[in-house]
Amino acid sequence: MKFVRIGLIALGVLIVCAGAVVGTLMLVRDDLSPFEGYILSTESEAGKAITVRYMGNTNLLISDGTTSLMTDGWFSRPSTSELLLGTIGPDMDAISAAMARGEVGTLAAVIPVHSHYDHAMDSPEVARRTGALLVGSESTANIGRGWGLPEEQIRVVGSEEPMRFGDFTVTLIKSQHFQFPDPDMAAAALEDPLITAPLIPPVSALDYKMGGAYSIHIAHPLGTMLLQGSAGYVTGALDEYRADIVMLGVGGVVAQTARYQQDYWEQIVRVLRPEKVFPVHWDSLTDPLSDKPVMPNLLWSRVLDFQAEAGVNYALNHAKQDGIDAALFPMWEEVVLFQE
Template sequence: MRLRLGRPRLTDYDHLLDVPPAAEHSPFAVTFLGVSTLLLDDGTSALLTDGFFSRPGLLRVAAGKIEPDQTRIGTALARAGIDRLDAVLPVHTHFDHALDAAVVAESTGAVLVGGESTANIGRGHGLQPGRIDVVAPGEPRTYGNWQITHVVSDHCPPDRYPGTIDAPVVPPVRTTAYRCGEAWSILVAHTSGRRLLIQGSAGFVRGSLAGHQADVAWLGIGQLGVQSERYIRDYWAETVRTVGARHVVLTHWDDFFGPLPDDHAGLRALPYAGDDLDVTVRLLDELAAADGVSLHLPRLWQREDPWQLDLPATEPGATR
């Protein structure tokens, strides 16, 4: 098979950038901050998945040592208006998800939440035990106005850094120190009654999400475009279809080997050498149409509210 060069053109998918901005009456907003980092904020209580802002370059990731970049982290938090968080929740512990998680938790007063691998990142940073919460799969936990349930999932193949993190990680370290650890599907229920699924990696465990429900799914698609069509269809069925989501917002498609740009237009898709967004969108668009589900891309830095897609266009406050 001939290697495809270059990368997809994100402008080909501008029509998917149609999630309504959050309105004043929105119970909460979700802001996309690159890869699988999502800010959930209702004005009084907030969560952040991953908190990955350092985004070290490819050469350093491949051949050097990596560590959190305090300047990039501080700049991103300020730009997103983040000063306090209830919890930071890595979806798993590869560097592109968990490298900065403990730093962000410390600087925002948050609890770092996940499995033992996440806990060892927190311990290596020096977080106090009370600021680290090791979850039990399937058991709801409450942080501020949010009830969180971690469900066992898997990483999309191939997992280049498999295994768990069994000792505290003290950066700078080789990228291989950030093994996958426990991979999660994270279910969030807000006091408003809204429910969502955050699927950070394009992996799944068959039947794991059975019995759970979500209105909207933020669906990680990194490496999905190099999987078989059967795998992609199964992934959709085991996540979106199982929880009954009406709307899907795609994440983990941007090239993270460079700093976050100032605006959405500065993002680039992952290159064809590691993924194929064109294949992913084509198949997911077909699956979404068959199931009556709307498919979207999020805008960087934009406070969005996909639940407004359920409002009639003529309803006051609707932005459609």
Template sequence: MRRAWKRAGLVLLAGLALVCGAVVVQSQRHPPLDPYRSLTLPEAPSGAAVRVRFAGTTTLLFEDGETAWMTDGFFSRPSFPAVALGRIAPDPAAIDSGLKRLDVTRLAAVVPVHSHYDHAMDAPLVAQRTGALLIGSGSTLNVGRGLGLGEDRLREVRPGDSVTLGRFTLRFVASRHSPTPFTDGTTVETIDAPLVPPARFNAWREGQCWSLLVEHAAGGRWLVQGSAGFIPGALSGQHADTVFLGVGTLGKKDTAYRTAYWNEVVKAVGARRVIPIHWDAFWVPLDQPLVAMPLLGDDFETTMHDLQARATRDGVEVRMAPTFTRFVP
């Protein structure tokens, strides 16, 4: 009997070793980006009315020569071990470097698409450095308060609200986060007091997720869908020429979910172009080339195959945003 228990223990240990080994391997495997290089949008001509620049994850800089504003402003990108095992905080040097690469000195607003750390953690420091308003949910504003941003620099918005920034109009539509092991995609956990970093990554609770509709007076309508979640019918009756489509974890979803997401976001607004965002491993510093999320957490190859098939069927163009380079959205 003792020998049998010993043999069973060895088998169990061997199984655990195999599982751990598989986890380590998958955490280091990143789908290649080379197959999608030809989809990269060209640099914007100097006379373009609206230009956008992409800085990884869901950080997008919109500008028209008069007004500039930014979603998220996430530049710190703490390492995976720091996120998993320690406490994290904004990295001022990384933020300054990111703003310099974007040629940003002044912003009208910083608008996190929700309040997780990879969207809202840096936003108050970006606002401080650029004279911007921090615009978002009550949870996002508590991130700002925790970093000492004054009340005159905070603007709370609720579902259905619109904000005018120069010739841009932003409309905030309630949405949901993609279901993950950390977020069920339905429950909204809020930040109910000023969040003072450093803190564990899960202190940056989701708050309200936004589908952010953007319109410019010179023409053009865009949708920033920061997470691969949705509320059925929420975007019905809305229009956008281009969707900046959050695709994080989409490659691990089943066909039914991907179909619903496409229908409720891309088809609902009648978009003719889709630009994937939130596909990169957001703990890789921005002084290194962006890489796709590792296969342990997502499958960008599956995502792109699925998007391109749906786009071909529905007459939609799939393009990739260049990093830090102005392009026409």
């Protein structure tokens, strides 16, 4: 009996200690300050221009003043416990607040980079509020259908099938999702990747299956750009494309082998020959959007290997070696990418 009691006490102490460790990991995060000098300054310029407003992760509002497009439009931030143990769905208040702050008006299209929750979960609601077409794979379409978005506001598009929105030509190019080095995470997030029926939230985070990962190429008479949301690549897939600006997803990339890291840079950035690279998909997925990008806590960054700080440095250092400009987007502010 005594042993049982001692055993129970020891177990209790262990649980408290483990809780304290996880709690600490979730409270501490890396320091953003070394990167603040890289955050692009905002400037108001006259004349025709393409502007972007960055709103965390891979949310980009791209506009030429006449036509506006949004990638992802993901503003809800479910907590770690909701992600691991509960169910999730669009947070209508968070969507309202972010759309107001980012001055998201009428949109021609909302285009998630793939169908995981951290890209596509809110896309149908943003499309509903802005009159936009929801553009992507059949899985993305099923997220839209589950949300009740009318079929005429949904466009399933094939790889390398250009679409015209005003002066923008948008092409989704089939790519590869980030390959999770951990086999359990890889299986949970990437095996059986299709959403085959309308998805009605709240659902488990893993029900937002990947659906097909895309590089999004956006061409305009003023300049061309490519968004690589997830840090994966298909060798040769972008050989025929060029982009003046690359927005490069770096979440998790430094958890990969040196070879993978090199190939990722080679296959996305070097083949496109950009003048400028912006690292994206490095800020926290579990904290509300704030004035500045929020660094992930150490549970995500170190234990789950998201490696935000090292990921940003990966892009900055590779760009420097190749003589390419690199910068970070400020949150919410309109910055000029190209002008006449």
